[in-house]
Each structure stands twice: as structure tokens, then as C-alpha cells.
Amino acid sequence: MVTPTTQPATTHSGGLPQYRPVPPGSQPPLDFAGYRSTALRHPTQPLLLLPQRLTEVTGPVLGPGRVGPLDHDLTRQHPGEPIGQRIIVHGTLRDSDGRPVPDSLVEIWQANAGGRYRHKVDNWPSPLDPNFTGVGRALTDAQGHYEFVTIKPGAYPWGNHDNAWRPAHIHFSVFGQAFTQRLVTQMYFPDDPLFAHDPIFNSVRDEAARHRMVSSFDLEHTIEQWALGFRFDIVLRGRSATPFEEPHQ
Amino acid sequence: MTAAELSGDLADGLTPSQTVGPYLGIGLPWPDGPDVVPPGTPGLFEIVGTVSDGHGDPVPDAMIETWQADPDGRFDHPDDPRGRAAGWRGFGRSATDAAGGYVIRTVLPGALPGEAPHLDVSVFARGLLDRVVTRIYFPDHAGAHAADPVLASVPEGRRATLVAVRTEGGYRFDVRLQGPGETVFFDV
Numbered sequence: 094m095v096t097p098t099t100q101p102a103t104t105h106s107g108g109l110p111q112y113r114p115v116p117p118g119s120q121p122p123l124d125f126a127g128y129r130s131t132a133l134r135h136p137t138q139p140l141l142l143l144p145q146r147l148t149e150v151t152g153p154v155l156g157p158g159r160v161g162p163l164d165h166d167l168t169r170q171h172p173g174e175p176i177g178q179r180i181i182v183h184g185t186l187r188d189s190d191g192r193p194v195p196d197s198l199v200e201i202w203q204a205n206a207g208g209r210y211r212h213k214v215d216n217w218p219s220p221l222d223p224n225f226t227g228v229g230r231a232l233t234d235a236q237g238h239y240e241f242v243t244i245k246p247g248a249y250p251w252g253n254h255d256n257a258w259r260p261a262h263i264h265f266s267v268f269g270q271a272f273t274q275r276l277v278t279q280m281y282f283p284d285d286p287l288f289a290h291d292p293i294f295n296s297v298r299d300e301a302a303r304h305r306m307v308s309s310f311d312l313e314h315t316i317e318q319w320a321l322g323f324r325f326d327i328v329l330r331g332r333s334a335t336p337f338e339e340p341h342q
Numbered sequence: 343m344t345a346a347e348l349s350g351d352l353a354d355g356l357t358p359s360q361t362v363g364p365y366l367g368i369g370l371p372w373p374d375g376p377d378v379v380p381p382g383t384p385g386l387f388e389i390v391g392t393v394s395d396g397h398g399d400p401v402p403d404a405m406i407e408t409w410q411a412d413p414d415g416r417f418d419h420p421d422d423p424r425g426r427a428a429g430w431r432g433f434g435r436s437a438t439d440a441a442g443g444y445v446i447r448t449v450l451p452g453a454l455p456g457e458a459p460h461l462d463v464s465v466f467a468r469g470l471l472d473r474v475v476t477r478i479y480f481p482d483h484a485g486a487h488a489a490d491p492v493l494a495s496v497p498e499g500r501r502a503t504l505v506a507v508r509t510e511g512g513y514r515f516d517v518r519l520q521g522p523g524e525t526v527f528f529d530v
Contacts (some may be wrong), residue, residue, distance in 0.1 A: 110421055116354045121471035128361075130469030133396035134519045136527045141495055143475065143528035147454050148462045151419035153409060153433035159372075189354045202369025212365040214403075228369050264362065264369060271421070272409050272462050273530050275473065279360040296471050297358040305357050327357045 108336030109150045112273040113189070115330065118299035127292030129253055145273060145337060152271045155198040156232050165231040167203075167243035175225035177206025177244030179320040182280070182308065186237045186267055189331035193237025200266040201229045201241060208247030208261075217250055242320065248287055260287035260294060267327055274329040281307045282323065359472040364403045366466065367437050371405075375435035378408065378448035385413070385449040387512030389478065392442045393465065396520030400442025404467035406517070408434040408446050408478070410460070415452030438467075450480060458486035458493065462530075465517055474527045478515050479505045492528075500526050 123135035143149065163169050168179060182201075186194040204210045204227060207219040211226055227246075231239045246261045262279040269275065281294065285307075288294055297303040305328070314322025362370070379386060389408075393401040409432055411417055416427035436444040451459045461478040479487060487493050493501055503525045506513035518525050 109423070113354065115356065119354070119356045120358050121360070123471060123474070125471060128469070128471065130361075131471060132469075133399075134401065134467060134469035136474060136524055137396075137520055138500075138524050138526070140474075140527050140529040143477075143492060143530040145530065146457060147417065147422060148409060148411065148457075148460065149530055150421055151409075151417040153431065154418060155433065189356055200369060202365065204365075210365040210368060212368050214364060226368070264360075264366070266362075266370060270419075272464075275407075275464055276357060276359060277362050277466055277473065278357055279363075293360060293471070296360075302356070302358050305355060306360065328355050330356060331354070 109145070109147065110271070111145050111333040111335070111337045112150070112271060112330045113333050119297070119302040121296035121298075125292065125296045128296055149273050150271045152268055152274065155268060156196045159198055160230045160232050165229055165239075165241050167225065167227065167229045167241065169242075170226055171224040173224040175205065175222050175244050177222075177225075177247075179242070180245050181240065181242055181314050181316065181320050181322045182263065182325060183238065183240035183311075183314055183322070184308075184325040184327060186233050186239060186269075186327045186329070188269070188274070188329045192331070193233070193235075194267075194269055194329065195233055195235045195237055197233045197237075197268055197270070199231045199233060199239045201243075201263050203227045203243065203263040204246040204249055204261075206244050206247050208249030219247070219249065245282065245321075248285075253292060258287055258290070260285040260291050265325075265327065267329070269329040276327070276329060278306060278327070280325045283307055283310055361468060361471050362403075362405065362466045364468045366403065366405055366468075370435065371437045372435060375437075376445050376447050378410065378431060378434040378446060381447075383449060386447060387449070389446045389448065389506060389513045389515055390509070390511075391444055391515040391517060393438050393444065393467065393517045393519065394442055395469075398521065400438070400440075401467050401469075401519065402438055402440045402442055404438040404442070404444075404465060404470075406434075406436050406438070406444045406446065407464040407466070408448070408461045410448065410451040410462070411454060413449055413452050415454050415459070450482065453483075453486060456491065458483050458490040460490075460492075463517075465519070467519070470519075474519070475530050476517065476525050476527050477504050480513065481505055481508055496526050
């Protein structure tokens with residue numbers, strides 16, 4: 094991996110925001126032997142530095158119009174209720190300067206309570222749930238907060254190594270405000286005994302960074318006689334203090 | 343105590359990336375995902391391509407996302423100091439099919455200050471723990487390519503991996519994640 098160089102800086106008021114480099118160890122390597130599927134899919138040539146100019150510091154404004162009224166509630170997308178532990182997953186989308194990302198699309202997908210995805214290539218012997226699709230969308234509010242109602246996904250086996258099981262997780266996709274901030278990740282649940290055995294989770298080598306993917310139980314968002322609450326805050330790259338001046342036409 | 347507090351790294355407590363895994367197809371594709379511009383837009387063409395791995399085999403569980411300026415080189419974004427091109431979506435998304443193929447339907451972007459027309463591209467897949475980023479340039483702008491600072495930073499022998507090839511219905515842009523003809527990927 095190429096070490097990003099310092100961006101040219103200026104105090105010109107018409108400059109572009111610049112997003113800080115990613116701290117070493119906070120992201121997984123593309124080549125990680127424990128996760129076998131990386132072997133033939135990681136680039137072997139060094140990454141080249143792409144300066145952050147107009148295309149990189151802008152990004153799609155996706156939100157209103159992409160989210161239906163029940164898209165955030167994965168327990169109400171079918172005639173009946175899905176089997177499983179009903180949970181509320183919520184949190185804040187912000188950058189590492191603490192700036193919330195408002196009105197932004199958050200997409201999730203997950204397995205059902207038995208650990209089965211509604212996908213044609215998932216055929217392990219655990220039943221599909223006719224009342225669960227496992228796909229959700231929500232918008233962050235003005236404070237960057239999002240919320241989903243769903244069921245807790247189950248663990249499931251995969252073929253990476255002998256007796257391999259993925260810890261329960263929910264896939265998250267977020268955009269932030271710039272191409273530089275695009276992130277797809279997985280949210281895990283506290284104290285999962287499978288953490289120690291999962292190469293995808295352990296591909297993030299910094300322990301503190303790894304545990305930023307683990308949600309926390311949230312009694313304040315737990316609803317009596319109804320659903321357990323979990324909090325998952327998502328932090329995207331923040332901005333440098335000095336903007337980069339775009340050359341004038 | 344939260345993990346962020348334990349780390350003492352609140353300034354850059356970034357959430358790590360994880361792979362989209364093999365089941366991205368239930369969560370991420372949209373019916374209009376490939377349509378950067380609405381059907382019938384003048385000048386519309388298709389960019390098609392195949393995502394392949396280090397053995398040259400197609401990657402059927404990948405997703406391509408594109409981001410580009412409009413034909414005047416403008417974005418609908420508050421951080422563009424030149425103002426907003428209101429309503430310009432600029433974004434395309436296509437999961438790959440069983441043969442590793444994707445399609446994006448768009449129009450040519452305009453030039454940007456100091457840069458030749460291009461699309462920024464994110465590639466996600468099972469087996470990619472983080473996205474990889476590349477760019478698509480167009481053979482129509484060969485004259486501008488010589489002055490493009492990003493292309494100039496790429497070793498000459500690899501530049502062709504960033505330039506789409508003209509076809510009957512538009513362009514072809516293949517993504518080779520690894521091996522001979524490996525696509526140039528960027529650290530952004």
C-alpha cells in the first residue's frame with residue numbers, strides 16, 4: 094500500500110475540502126491469507142495516489158425518493174412477522190471530526206434468524222423465512238441518526254476452513270458526502286464467541302478498530318415487552334484543516 | 343467503556359471496511375442502478391465490462407459503482423465551489439452477473455479544471471475486504487489525456503487499463519483485479 098503524501102494546502106477560501114489519510118491498521122489489508130477469497134482478488138501492483146480533486150470530494154446525493162415508508166422495518170415487509178429476536182439497530186453517521194452526515198442513505202442486508210440469506214447461492218440446510226427478506230434502507234436525520242427494526246441474524250457456516258462459521262452480522266452500506274468517504278462494512282453483536290475464529294473480522298489488525306465494528310447493547314433503546322436495542326455508530330473520514338485549491342479554468 | 347474510548351483514538355476512530363460478501367445481490371442492486379441518466383437521454387451509451395480475478399476467471403459476486411460530472415463538467419454537490427448542477431445524479435451501480443459482467447448507462451462527462459473527462463469507479467466483491475478504486479477515461483479525449491495529471495502519474499505501460507474501448511453500443515471497460523493486465527487502482 095502506498096503511503097499517502099500530504100496534499101498541497103492553501104487557505105484560499107474557494108478551495109476544496111480534503112479528507113485526511115486513513116490511519117494505518119484501521120482498515121483491513123486487501124491481501125489477507127486467513128480469508129482465502131482474497132488470494133486471487135487483491136491487486137498485486139501498488140496502489141497509486143489519487144489526489145482529491147472535484148470528483149473525489151463530491152459524491153452522490155442519494156436520499157429522499159430512495160426509501161419507502163417500511164424500508165427501515167424489516168419485520169413489516171411481509172404479511173406475517175419473521176421468526177427471531179426482534180431488535181432495534183440505531184446509531185449516528187458522522188465523520189471523524191464529529192460532523193454528522195444528515196439526509197444520507199443507509200442500506201443494510203442480512204441473514205434471517207437461522208443464518209440463511211434469501212439469495213440463490215445460499216443453500217445450506219437452514220430454512221428460509223417466508224416473512225423475512227433481510228434488506229433495509231433508511232435515511233439519516235438532520236443529526237445523522239438512523240434506525241432500523243429487524244431480527245437478530247443467525248450465525249452461518251461457510252467454506253473458508255474446517256468448521257468455519259461467520260459470527261452474526263448485518264451488512265451496512267453508507268455514502269457520506271464524498272467519494273472518498275464511501276464505506277461498506279459489517280456490524281457485529283457484542284461478545285460473540287465466533288469472533289476469535291473469524292478471519293473477516295480479524296482482518297482488521299488494530300484491536301480498537303476491530304471493535305468499532307461491534308455494536309453495543311443499548312438499554313435506553315430497548316422497548317419493554319417488544320425489542321432489544323443495539324447501538325452502532327459509524328465514523329467516516331474527516332477533513333483536513335486546509336483545503337486544496339482547484340486550478341481555475 | 344466503548345471501543346473508541348479504549349483506543350484513545352477519537353480523532354480518527356474510523357469504522358473499518360468489510361467485504362460485501364457473496365450475498366450483496368439481495369441488498370445493493372437497484373432496478374435503476376445502472377441508469378446514471380434516464381432512458382432516452384440524448385447521447386446515452388452503455389459501458390459494459392467484465393470483472394475478473396487473478397486466474398482470469400469472472401467474478402460473479404462483484405459490484406461496480408461510478409461517479410461522474412455532467413456533460414458540462416459539473417456536479418450537484420454543495421462542496422463544488424462552482425455551484426450545483428441541480429438534479430444531476432452522476433451515480434451508477436451495477437452488480438455483476440454470473441459471467442462477471444456489468445453495465446452502466448450514461449453520457450460522456452465534461453472536462454474538469456485541469457483534468458480530462460473521467461469517471462471515478464469503486465469495485466466491491468466477495469474477497470475484497472475494502473473497495474478498490476479506479477478511473478474510466480474515454481478514447482474520444484486522447485488529446486486531453488496527455489495533459490491529465492492522474493494519467494501522467496501512471497506508468498505508461500499501464501495507462502491503457504484506464505481507458506475504455508469503443509464498441510458498437512458504447513464502450514467496454516474490463517476490470518482485472520489481479521494478474522496480467524491488472525487494472526490500475528488508486529489510493530484516494
